Amino acid sequence: MYKPAARTITFLSFLLFITGSSFSAVESPFEVGTWANFCQGAVSHTFDDNTAGQTGTAQPMFDAKGFHMTLFTVTGSMNPNWAKMKTAFAKGHEIASHSVTHAQTMPDAECPTSQATIRQQVPGEPCITIAYPNCNVPNPQNELKRCYIAGRICNGQIEKKTPSDFYRIGAIMGGSAGTNSASGFNSKANEAASSGGWLVWCHHGVGNDGHGYSNTATDALQGNIDFLDQNRNKIWTETFGNVARYIKERDAVSLTVKSSDNQSITVSVTDNLPDSIYNYPLTFRRPLPDGWTKAVVTQNATPVEDTIVTVNGKQYVMFQAVPDSGDVLLSSGATSAGKRYGNNSAGTPVRIALSGNVLTIAGIPASSGPVAVCLFNLNGAMLAEYQLSGKTPQNRFPLDDITASACIVRITAGGISYSQRIVTGSSD
């Protein structure tokens, strides 16, 4: 009635894992975006020195568009307003370090101290990036490199798509000591897009907040935020920390196709970076498979952001996935809607039921031919595969080797797939 099929062990991905720290392997025809949503360039607006206008004037502009800013915070002076930092963090903004004392050149020892203070004052914020006071990089850099994944200087340059030194990320000065007009901000954003790079702005005071150094004009900032909102398909706006995460994940990620049929594709998305920090979604795409009119994408059985895009006249399914967060399942529209088998929409409804350790599948007409049954755990890993080759797929079989408490059953017959979550040990 059934026979266990061969298991596929992905030795390849294991070998990739052990051979190098910066090896990227995304299996064709999948691609990973250089920037999120396959934008051409990235922009981060960062703000130093805890000034009142940053949360009072600038943040509402970012919030109105759903953009995120980075607040490089001095933890031991300059009166950080922790209540406002917590509110900003809750809206997705990054609270990061700008040293403890704002010394001319910060001591390396202030790296863990400022991080610990931010973690304590803003629960949930890991504080993984830093901007050096006066743009002077500490020396030595032992604590710096232990505590942070990236550090900002201010060299007036747009960064490359992969910085040559993550502890010297370039930035351009915004405000009265640098660029302070919407047209100036916007033309640099266009330059980042045309060069495929990462533009980081270093701001201080905002509006007339009394900071006294290089205040950024409110209307100039608003004009740039409006421009970035109108150019979301071209320019990606995110925090300094999230862009740094994205770059490192993008350069380390492996994407491997684990299984596919004409209605679904299962891929693993992994990297070798610490998951506690590198948890930001990457954007992938692949051509929409032949015969698919739409796609539904899940990771770890949870829907992810996905969309169909047309590039040079060709349709792609574009989706987001976090490395090491479970397999990604791409399904044709027929899979999600196709709860009926047969030659037309009036076909018999399919029913999958579990009683004890016996799985029963009803509603598949014999004319559908052989029935493939796959069981996945909730991380998308295949547990078992069966081929029902009998003439009458009445489909009762024991789940002898399934110990998971819940799994996804996918049945494929007659060119149609249907998936359903079941809980083992239940009576139905």
Ligand SMILES: [Zn+2]
């Ligand atoms: Zn400063």
